Amino acid sequence: MSPPSPEREAQHPAADSGGAPPAASPKIAAHRATAHREPRGRGRRPAAEVREDILDAAAVLLFREGMAGFTIERVAAEAGASKTTIYKWWPSKGALAADGYFHATEAELEFPDTGDIRADLRSQLRSFVHLITATAAGRLIAELIGHAQTDPDLAAALQTRYAGPRLRLAVDALNLARERGQLHPDINPESIVDQLWGACYHRLLVTGLPITEGFADNLLANVLHGIQDQPRNDV
Amino acid sequence: MSPPSPEREAQHPAADSGGAPPAASPKIAAHRATAHREPRGRGRRPAAEVREDILDAAAVLLFREGMAGFTIERVAAEAGASKTTIYKWWPSKGALAADGYFHATEAELEFPDTGDIRADLRSQLRSFVHLITATAAGRLIAELIGHAQTDPDLAAALQTRYAGPRLRLAVDALNLARERGQLHPDINPESIVDQLWGACYHRLLVTGLPITEGFADNLLANVLHGIQDQPRNDV
DNA sequence: TCACTATATGCACGGAGCGTCCATATATAG
DNA sequence: CTATATATGGACGCTCCGTGCATATAGTGA
Numbered sequence: 001m002s003p004p005s006p007e008r009e010a011q012h013p014a015a016d017s018g019g020a021p022p023a024a025s026p027k028i029a030a031h032r033a034t035a036h037r038e039p040r041g042r043g044r045r046p047a048a049e050v051r052e053d054i055l056d057a058a059a060v061l062l063f064r065e066g067m068a069g070f071t072i073e074r075v076a077a078e079a080g081a082s083k084t085t086i087y088k089w090w091p092s093k094g095a096l097a098a099d100g101y102f103h104a105t106e107a108e109l110e111f112p113d114t115g116d117i118r119a120d121l122r123s124q125l126r127s128f129v130h131l132i133t134a135t136a137a138g139r140l141i142a143e144l145i146g147h148a149q150t151d152p153d154l155a156a157a158l159q160t161r162y163a164g165p166r167l168r169l170a171v172d173a174l175n176l177a178r179e180r181g182q183l184h185p186d187i188n189p190e191s192i193v194d195q196l197w198g199a200c201y202h203r204l205l206v207t208g209l210p211i212t213e214g215f216a217d218n219l220l221a222n223v224l225h226g227i228q229d230q231p232r233n234d235v
Numbered sequence: 236m237s238p239p240s241p242e243r244e245a246q247h248p249a250a251d252s253g254g255a256p257p258a259a260s261p262k263i264a265a266h267r268a269t270a271h272r273e274p275r276g277r278g279r280r281p282a283a284e285v286r287e288d289i290l291d292a293a294a295v296l297l298f299r300e301g302m303a304g305f306t307i308e309r310v311a312a313e314a315g316a317s318k319t320t321i322y323k324w325w326p327s328k329g330a331l332a333a334d335g336y337f338h339a340t341e342a343e344l345e346f347p348d349t350g351d352i353r354a355d356l357r358s359q360l361r362s363f364v365h366l367i368t369a370t371a372a373g374r375l376i377a378e379l380i381g382h383a384q385t386d387p388d389l390a391a392a393l394q395t396r397y398a399g400p401r402l403r404l405a406v407d408a409l410n411l412a413r414e415r416g417q418l419h420p421d422i423n424p425e426s427i428v429d430q431l432w433g434a435c436y437h438r439l440l441v442t443g444l445p446i447t448e449g450f451a452d453n454l455l456a457n458v459l460h461g462i463q464d465q466p467r468n469d470v
Numbered sequence: 471t472c473a474c475t476a477t478a479t480g481c482a483c484g485g486a487g488c489g490t491c492c493a494t495a496t497a498t499a500g
Numbered sequence: 501c502t503a504t505a506t507a508t509g510g511a512c513g514c515t516c517c518g519t520g521c522a523t524a525t526a527g528t529g530a
Contacts (some may be wrong), residue, residue, distance in 0.1 A: 050507070066319045073487060081506055087489065142384045145440055149381030150303045155443075163441050190444060191434065191453060198437030199429035204437060205380055206398050208390075209425060218426060223457070284477070308516060317479055322518065 054079045054086055058100025063136050067143040070097055094147060094154030100163055101144060105137060109165055117177035122220055124170055125196055129216045133206055142204050167193055195223050288314045289321055293335025298371050302378040305332055329382060329389030337377060337396055340372060345398055347349050352412035357455055359405055360431055364451045367439055377439050402428055 062070055067132035072093055076083045090096040111124050132178040139161075165191070173178035174189040199219050203209045292314035297305055307328055311318045325331040365372035374455050376397075383390040402425070409424035434454050438444045 071487060072489085079509095083489080084491090084509090085507060088506085091490090140248065146381035146384030149378045149440065150301065158441075159443065167442060187457075188453060190442075191450065191457070194434035194437045194442075194444075195430045195457065197441075197455065198433035198435070199426065200433070201441060202429045202433030202436050204431075205384065205440060206393075207402060207425075207429075208394065209429075215426065218423065219430065222422075222426070222430065225460070305519085306516060317481095318518080319480090319520090320478060323477090328517090 050081055050085060051089060053225065054081050054089075054096075055100055055103040056175065057081075058096055059104035062097060062100050063104065064138060066140060067147050072096065075100075076158055089197075092151065092153045095148070096149035096158060097144065098154050098161070100158030101140065102157075111169060111170065111173070113173065113176055115180070115192060117173060117180075117182050118155065118224055118233075120173045120177075121170065121196065122217065124166075124173070124212060125200075125216045125220060128166070128197065129200060129213060133211050138204070145205065147202075166197070170197070196220065236369060262313065285314075285316055285320060286324065288325075289316050289331075290335055290338040292316075293331055293415065294339035297332060297335050297375060300340065302332065302382050307331065310335075326382065327386065327388045329386035330381060330392065332379065332382070333389055333392030333396070336375065337392075344404065346404060346408070350413055350415070352417050353455065354413075354457055355408045355412075356405065356431065356459075357452065359401075359408070360451045361437075361448060363401070364435060364446055364448060369448050373401060373439070380436075380440065401432070405431070427458060431455065 054075060058070075058075045060077055061075055070093070072086055074195065075081075075096065076086055079086075086096065088140070090099065111120060111127075114120055123231060132141060144154065148158050170193045171189040174183065174187070174192055176223055177183050178187065178189070196219055200211055203211045203215075237369065289310065289424070293305075293310050296310055296313055305328070307318055307321055308329065310316075312319055314321075319375060321331065325334065346362075349355055361426055367376060383393050392422060405428045406424040409418065409422070409427055412418050413420060413422060413424070431454055438446045438450075
């Protein structure tokens with residue numbers, strides 16, 4: 001119904017060639033030296049290449065428009081791929097969104113154990129606060145979590161690749177500290193993490209109150225005061 | 236473009252029906268003995284009646300299928316009303332969902348001030364835990380909050396009629412306790428609420444860990460231990 | 471009693487998106 | 501060079517959105 005391949009040259013809105021990705025935003029692919037989508041008619045392209053294009057497009061769309069504007073059709077258009085191809089590899093919108101997000105961010109998520117639980121938790125918490133307030137990922141994470149409430153694929157992916165690792169990191173730090181005798185022996189690490197991270201999510205997702213570093217530090221002080229191994233005078 | 240003043244009568248979808256059962260499941264209408272929408276030809280029905288039917292249908296659909304199956308078209312069908320009518324009163328799916336939810340629940344949300352901050356917070360928190368774990372509203376609330384991340388109407392409604400009041404209730408209790416000298420003078424009540432409620436939401440929305448009464452009580456103990464007016468030995 | 475008006479009704483539209491078919495083209499493996 | 505795996509455009513039927521239109525009727529004021 002239209003000329004074969006009118007658009008494919010500057011297909012990618014993403015970074016690609018440029019070497020100045022300020023992190024936390026789509027870093028996308030410089031993965032292929034090849035400039036860009038060659039003018040192609042029909043026919044097969046290497047699977048890996050197509051996959052990469054789709055993930056790039058998904059990430060770009062996701063960060064540009066959020067979950068609201070994120071549709072399979074638009075990803076397909078943006079990637080210069082066909083819906084058929086996308087459906088061949090991803091079962092649902094949620095699954096693609098998750099992969100798109102992680103494709104673009106791929107967080108390192110490593111924090112050294114300094115032996116000081118307060119310092120360790122603070123750096124983890126601050127890093128998280130920074131992520132959700134100072135980068136484009138903040139709103140997006142809220143929207144992803146939001147969508148996950150009605151999308152099992154997305155929920156599973158977030159669980160496995162996002163919430164799980166972060167939770168484990170903090171829990172590990174807490175367990176180490178406890179073994180070191182820095183914390184009350186019968187604390188429940190998961191609950192501590194719920195208090196710290198949950199408080200932030202509460203503001204992000206529910207009340208909309210501002211999330212600042214001061215807020216985070218204050219939070220941490222409160223929580224630690226409640227669990228450090230000192231005589232407890234109540235309960 | 237249209238007749239002068241068609242709408243001005245019962246414009247607000249809001250409150251309406253009188254004080255009835257608290258409950259947390261659809262109480263819906265016995266308001267009309269009639270079981271189901273009479274087969275009617277065209278023509279006008281009393282506005283209030285139609286509105287009621289729509290809200291009932293919205294609530295039923297919401298509780299039965301969650302936000303996933305909640306569409307304007309289905310509400311219309313279920314209510315025996317026409318989409319046109321719905322769009323005349325509600326600007327969006329989110330707005331209708333919110334009204335449908337509150338129509339069905341209309342929580343009382345009153346807690347006496349007993350003078351014991353621990354007891355007061357515990358009853359509030361337990362009531363909340365009960366709501367999100369033991370009633371159909373739990374999953375639904377998660378889904379509503381989820382959708383609110385990309386639906387401004389819904390977000391505003393939840394803010395005003397759900398999160399706001401609950402937050403205020405707890406903050407008030409904390410302020411009273413502080414004035415009574417039960418709490419450290421420079422606590423930030425909002426943060427305390429973030430810790431308590433946020434921890435629950437964290438499990439509900441993010442990690443999926445179980446939310447029990449024991450969890451809630453433990454949470455409260457931790458938090459209070461951190462903020463009660465006793466010598467603080469750190470920070 | 472009756473005409474008038476506000477309001478609900480069915481119907482139908484164009485648009486978007488979903489998820490799934492085809493038949494066709496071609497890049498890579500053998 | 502052939503075979504096969506795989507991407508392609510295009511089209512389908514479906515649901516839903518949000519909005520128009522002409523028509524029917526309940527309630528109301530004359």
